[in-house]
Amino acid sequence: MVALAPNPLRIGLTQERVPAPLLFVLFGASGDLAARKLIPAIYRQFQARRLPAQFALVGVARREWTHEIYREKMHAAVEEFAPNDVGRPGVWGDFASRLFYSPLNIQERESYLRLNELLDRLDREQNIRGNRVFYLSVSPKLFPSALEQLADTGMIADVSKNRIVIEKPFGRDLPSAQELNQIVSAVCDEKQVFRIDHYLGKETVQNMMVFRFANAIFEPLWNRNYIDHVQITVAETVGVEERAGYYDSSGALRDMLQNHLMQIYALAAMEPPVSLGGDGVRNEKVKVVQATRVANPRNIAACAVRGQYSSGWMSGRQIPGYLEEPDVNPESATPTFVAVKLMCDNWRWQGVPFYLRTGKRLPKKVSEIAIFFRQVPLLLFESAAQQLSPNVLTMRIQPDEGISLRFEAKMPGPDILTRSVDMDFQYGTAFGTKTADAYDRLLLDSMLGDQTLFMRSDEVEAAWRVVTPLLTDWEDPDASHRVSQYEAGTWGPAAAEELLTKEGRRWRRL
Known part of the structure; x- marks a missing residue:
């Protein structure tokens, strides 16, 4: 018989877990x-x-x-x-x-x-x-x-x-994902199916669950009463490389946001599961994705931005624009950058915006989630920066894997002035080892029959429903002019900054 699923009270087990022949x-x-x-x-x-x-x-x-x-x-x-x-x-x-x-x-x-x-x-x-x-x-x-x-x-x-x-990719839109799910369900049972997204195999992504549910001091703050907004960033310095044929038919929305970023979002926003076994976690992820929508589905331009990198300089060399890349259609409207404001209509998150962004040819390779807490209700102290910064909890998925908490501290001296400081945890320093490759964990889990870190059919379809308004709007031929350009080596089009600044917020500096 196949080995039983691991004890649901354990997470991140390695050497104790050996599959059956x-x-x-x-x-x-x-x-x-x-x-x-x-x-x-x-x-x-x-x-x-x-x-x-x-x-x-x-x-x-x-x-x-x-x-x-x-x-x-x-x-x-x-x-x-x-x-x-x-x-x-x-x-x-x-x-x-x-x-x-x-x-x-x-x-x-x-x-x-x-x-x-x-x-x-x-x-x-x-x-x-x-x-x-x-x-x-x-x-x-x-x-x-x-x-x-x-x-x-x-x-x-x-x-x-x-x-x-x-x-992945499991479909390219909601109808194709539903069709593929029907084919899968016709030939096998859902218990046999492991839809893999390698981001879920990263130690730092899994650590979000440990951080939230194994520490009593954070989960009581993890709601609309204390959190102002959340930013999730997955930035790449590379261009399309050898994947132009595939990428030009998918773009940043299908290639990254619908799967990788939505998985990070679901783990950050979900309710505590009844167990850490397969369906315990996946049930809560599905619930939160089903409650999620783009902030203004009737006016996509007001809550989402797409961009395409143009020629620019990175690391001392000139980078060609996306339309100049080999095998890319010179008239392509495929986005290489996407920023979107999502809302989650449930008791925990009502009114809290989640800002997700991803793009190619950005200045830095980084994946992180940043939790911005509300400002204090009464400003008793002056800041050396003229304005108090909000407390920010940042989980770095890659590189420099770890967690940091930014808070205000008194500066030395006779005056009571504050400055933002960071309390930092780094995986490499704390554990003396580098984190394992994501596929190491996921391949072993598939051999063990542990579906915890794999997507279920209803979750895949729920994620496609969230992005369907964007696909519908952006694939309208009359909307192609709304693809903003951004210079390679910058943090995306100006409209992405305006997505936050018009609401009195700004993207975290990376």
Whole structure:
């Protein structure tokens, strides 16, 4: 039988958790994600002895590779993308002996039958007892074919032993997400499905739950009575790189805000769960997303801004504008920057705005959530900065992972003047180790059958409903002129600043 889900009173467990004997089947095994993230992550779990003794990984892709060629390719990938994790030759040799490969045309039934024969043989040889995880690291347009073929060949028939991991994007709008959910539900049970968003695997994202629910001093303040507003920022310094074909059809709204930022938002805004088990957390996330809306759905321009980076200077070199990037449509209206004001219509958050922003070619790579508390009701003290700053609690997801609290303190001297100071916690300093890669945790959870950090079908659809007014407005051909330009290396278009300044607020300086 598959290992039971972890004790719901525990979170962040590592070495205590070892899956049952398992076959891990990786679709898209020759792709970039497999080489950069998935294989190095699984290899690190193997080195840390978190995988079962009876474990094998079967790579699946179109290329006509042999087992040996696949092992050589994956060794080269670990050496290139995780050189510090290569380890001793004997350790890699042991891991490589567990790697196998099966060429597969994702739409051809015979390919799946050959794959199933290999899986059955490995199952018998290693006494794996039918436990299998199928990881679909392929183009979203291939999800339906892969799911239907896996179902038709009986490879995902056992609800208790067979699981499917699906990479984002899960749809490109609400109707396509609903259609894909219908396909998934037709071939397997929701308990078998693991919709992965790697942001939920980050230690600092998970720490939001610990910070809120394991410390009595913060949760009583986590509401409209004490919080003025919340800012969530996910900024990237890179452009579209080699992803222009995909990115130009998605943009910042679909690629980042609908999934990554909404996941961070849900964890920050949700009610305390009844347990930290799978559905305990996911039930509360769904509730808060279902209660969320764009601030003014009848006037999108008043509560949301989209932008596109133009040519500018970063790190001493000139950066081409988005429309000048290779493979980008020179008339594209695809946003590379999005800022939006959300409201949550529930008892805890009524009237508290959440400002979310994300963009490419911004000055700094940073992901954080900043909680701005209300000003004190009576200003008794003068500030050296002429104006008292609000208390701000900041959770840094990356880089410099940690938490800081800004508050007012008296400056030395005979006068009673205050200045803002920071009380800071850093993961690296406190624990003496760097945080693990997000995929390390999520891959292990999928093998264990722990769905806590994976999205459920109703949550995916609820997130798409939140952004649907933006998609509807921005994809109107007559609205293309509203794409603001911002120079590469700046913090987005001026309209993004005005989104807050018109309400007497401003974005946190990063």
